[in-house]
Amino acid sequence: MNSSSASSSAPSLFSRLSSPADRLGFGAMQLPGRWAGPAVERATAVAVARRAVELGARHIDTAAFYFSATERANDILREALHPYPDVTIATKVGPLRTATGEMYAEARPEQLRGLVEENLRQLGIDALDLVYLRVGRLKAVGAVPLGERFAVLAALREEGLVRRLGVSNVSAEQLAEARAIAPVEAVQNRFGVLDQADGALVDECAGAGIAYMPFFALGGGHTDLESGNLRTVAERHGATAHQIALAWGLARSPAIVQIPGTSSLTHLEENMAAARIALDEDDLALLEPVAD
Template sequence: MNDTFAIGGDLPVHRSGFGAMRLTGPNVWGDPADRDGAIEVARRAVELGITFIDTADAYGPGSNEELLADALHPYADGVVIATKAGQSRPGPGKWKPLGRPEYLRQQAELSLRRLKLDRFDLYQLHRIDPQVPASEQFGVLKELQDEGKIRHIGLSEVTVAQIEEARTQIKVASVQNLYNAAERQHEAVLDYCERESIAFIPWHPVAKGDLASAKGPLASIAKELGATPSQVALAWLYRRSSVVIPIPGTSSIKHLEENHAASALELADEQFAALSAIAPPA
């Protein structure tokens, strides 16, 4: 596979990314029970060559960004810490879109402080708030970009129509949607991103339930390759499109290393076809 993708055309990252959400407490609330262990996971990610790490102001909330800064600042050359705003956290396990321009601006400033950054390489709108005109949400991100606080802007959980609407105001460098071999409802979005050279960052890239279990639909191919089902799920994503940057999350160094190793896994054509048939897009 192509090992790297240039976000926005000028920000190359290794396509094996890391989602840091799991480095929080239960229900994505507060610090993890073993904070020192979580810091070691983040540091090991960079040691492995992972250069794209995804977080959000809502993870913790705030504590995930602080943990990454404690683990990795000053950041090594080429390491991109991408964060998001637009989801408020009324309580543990609760999420609510909040896209008022003054709130997004406030959260951007707080994230810069927590991550010890002067500028975000990639700043993503976590959700489009249906209670606020989308143009106002895109507009404040453009203002922050014009002020030099954001290099590239991304969106999350959006349709093709929403991306096109956003592109009338901003350059969209990335899209982060739910997507994996068993959940392909955003196939049209991925196809669009591929045509337009927009990074597609699938969250929940391994899926849940039986997909990656020892008796699931990936198990036989995993056995053929001497790999785990989770690695096969990730390998399918790498093969699916060169714009895809998976961000599997874990709080385990062992699983982190396994996930990263999946970027070197090569699927034969018939294996890729079999995996693609698990949940063909409508």
């Protein structure tokens, strides 16, 4: 996907998602280490990124603002994978972080080109496969217009620096606003078996041929991932609750691309094996959200 020139006529991202294996990618956020914790050993992080591709990951999710005190996710990916194989490299722009890691503001429209170019330099490529406009920092901000900022990314797409556009942390109204400006090929929002509030937007994306990349698909801080019905289904399949959470997303919608992140080879192998788990109707019924 990462040739030296971009093409707006490239096949849509959604058209590449023909099987569960095609829809299980890799998130690079943890490769540098925890944002406020110790860095991962570089050799280990490089090995994890390479192994993800060996195991079939064809979608890599990253960002220039994924960094620890000593390492950057994009630098690790470049060492591990450049020149890149047939993978989609997706990045996000919008949040601004200080050198010590605090997200302190959102980029203004005039700053977005520089952020895109920063990702290009770090990854060592001439065009980005997919760039999301990330709205807000850690909380969804559905009432905030994004048109002016998204239009900047649309212009960069016309220039050839970006192949495909996405939006992240958005409401249905914000997605519609972006789609009125330029084609949107992916949405990245919070969604998972324990947090299904965005289900209507998942279905909207599937109907529109837009890929949906959940973040926090493995719980995002939930403490009950290993209990209740999720554990029951996991025991049925001889799997872990984390694997079932990933398999559930793949079964929930043909639009969903899971992008679990890890800096552990053991966890990576476990995550990627989730594509081979086929949940039946009884499993899915157990994992339906409980009505209020």
